[in-house]
Amino acid sequence: MSVLIIGGVSNDVLRLQKYFHRIDIKDIHCFTSPDAAMNYLLDSLKEELELIILDAKLTLKNCEEICQQINRLINWIDVPILLATTYEKTITIDRVFEAGIFDFILKPFDFTQFKTRIQVATKYQNEAKLRRQQESMIQKDLIVAKKFQKNALSPPLNLEYIQIDGLYVTSNTLGGDMYCWFKINEHLTAILLYDAMGHGIAASLVTMSVRSLLKGMITNLIDPVTVIRELNRQIYELFSDEDMDRFLMTAIYILIDTKNRTLHYVNAAHPAGFLFGKYGETVFLQANTPILGLFPTIPIIKKTIPLSGWHRIILYTDGLLTLNKQHNIDMDFFHSYASQENSYALQKFSQKYNLFDNDHSDDITVVSITITLQGR
The missing domain is CATH 3.60.40.10 (PPM-type phosphatase domain)
Structure with missing residues (x-):
């Protein structure tokens, strides 16, 4: 499993890396911004990504900017995005969920909470991947069925x-x-x-x-x-x-x-x-x-x-x-x-x-x- 952490150099990012190591996830890529990740992460590594952690200080003033970052990430790759933040205002929580995040990891970090959130997101991603594979197989079967019917x-x-x-x-x-x-x-x-x-x-x-x-x-x-x-x-x-x-x-x-x-x-x-x-x-x-x-x-x-x-x-x-x-x-x-x-x-x-x-x-x-x- 490969994880992408996006956030400035800080103790919070270091702690996230430490927590991932504790749950035996060691393939971690860190970038300071979504644009940096999209520009410099190799395609071969991108294909292995299954989770994104966006570490950001969420406020009423920067909520829309963070939502734009989330939208760019969603358009870039289809994996669960978790927002690590301290802000809990209802208006901003609703807005970032509308933008497409999968879940929150609230600060100060608690390892048990972190582990639970990651397990839920990972389970969702595995099920979504399996569903996409099944849908791909169905589409291939439908193409064959169409040809058979046409023949x-x-x-x-x-x-x-x-x-x-x-x-x-x-x-x-x-x-x-x-x-x-x-x-x-x-x-x-x-x-x-x-x-x-x-x-x-x-x-x-x-x-x-x-x-x-x-x-x-x-x-x-x-x-x-x-x-x-x-x-x-x-x-x-x-x-x-x-x-x-x-x-x-x-x-x-x-x-x-x-x-x-x-x-x-x-x-x-x-x-x-x-x-x-x-x-x-x-x-x-x-x-x-x-x-x-x-x-x-x-x-x-x-x-x-x-x-x-x-x-x-x-x-x-x-x-x-x-x-x-x-x-x-x-x-x-x-x-x-x-x-x-x-x-x-x-x-x-x-x-x-x-x-x-x-x-x-x-x-x-x-x-x-x-x-x-x-x-x-």
């Missing part, structure tokens, strides 16, 4: 008549967004975008648990009503014993049939997607089914839209609504890039809002689908 997203799909790509921007915590798509056969392609309500590890676990079920569920059941019914049942049964508000899910499932030139979809309480036509017409894929996971069975409504020629579909999660104060979607932007490839349009959208340079409170996910029934 579960479907890669871009390029078929003769359908092209699909997605944009996924992680929040500052783990989130619940996920998208996937599957080519079922020569004519059928299925797309699912869903969002587990809530944030953090719990939402991510729900998302990944559901993701593991989807390939078999979608490729075997195919039909939107059947898929959403089974998805709702799985969510309800998997998480019905927990806090239900944390494990509900919104979803939009689309089945594109290029042979019959139709689009079938079910929107389970998810933000409305929109479909652009060749001549600028827009169709909203509104919610038509309750949220998933609240009840074991729910009424499910499938909508069918005829397709002709070229279409661009934009799906998204509610994190997109946080990008502006109006909490709405800039459809004009997506429409203006409708003639571009999906990946290019999504790239321009991310650049417009600097999505990858800012922290976000929620995941931001956008899926862009282009249908060209006349072929490429």
Whole structure:
């Protein structure tokens, strides 16, 4: 353990050193001022510091000056600071605690009191160090978990008549967004975008648990009503014993049939997607089914839209609504890039809002689908 004592050359500083030796702490560094300590204490020694004693004569006149010294020390290093002083006025005691000291050592020094104060500060510092180490490990695990979740997203799909790509921007915590798509056969392609309500590890676990079920569920059941019914049942049964508000899910499932030139979809309480036509017409894929996971069975409504020629579909999660104060979607932007490839349009959208340079409170996910029934 390494200790820093800041104070003028005096009997009090010498006595503090003597007391530290009595409790078997011998790695002691002494400087006359905070500036001297910060300027001349080597970085290698600074990393070993676990405690600072600021020896000062505290008065009403110099209270603010001492508080400034404390602030500089706190900004310099995160360890407990103990103020050794004789002054006990309430107004100054409150002020230096506000400035950030951990405790007092009152003069004239008493060894028993000194030992107790140092033991409490040392215990706090050890616990704080352990907590920081644990938080660092958690942050590393979260980074790995984010990468794992991102790797579960479907890669871009390029078929003769359908092209699909997605944009996924992680929040500052783990989130619940996920998208996937599957080519079922020569004519059928299925797309699912869903969002587990809530944030953090719990939402991510729900998302990944559901993701593991989807390939078999979608490729075997195919039909939107059947898929959403089974998805709702799985969510309800998997998480019905927990806090239900944390494990509900919104979803939009689309089945594109290029042979019959139709689009079938079910929107389970998810933000409305929109479909652009060749001549600028827009169709909203509104919610038509309750949220998933609240009840074991729910009424499910499938909508069918005829397709002709070229279409661009934009799906998204509610994190997109946080990008502006109006909490709405800039459809004009997506429409203006409708003639571009999906990946290019999504790239321009991310650049417009600097999505990858800012922290976000929620995941931001956008899926862009282009249908060209006349072929490429």
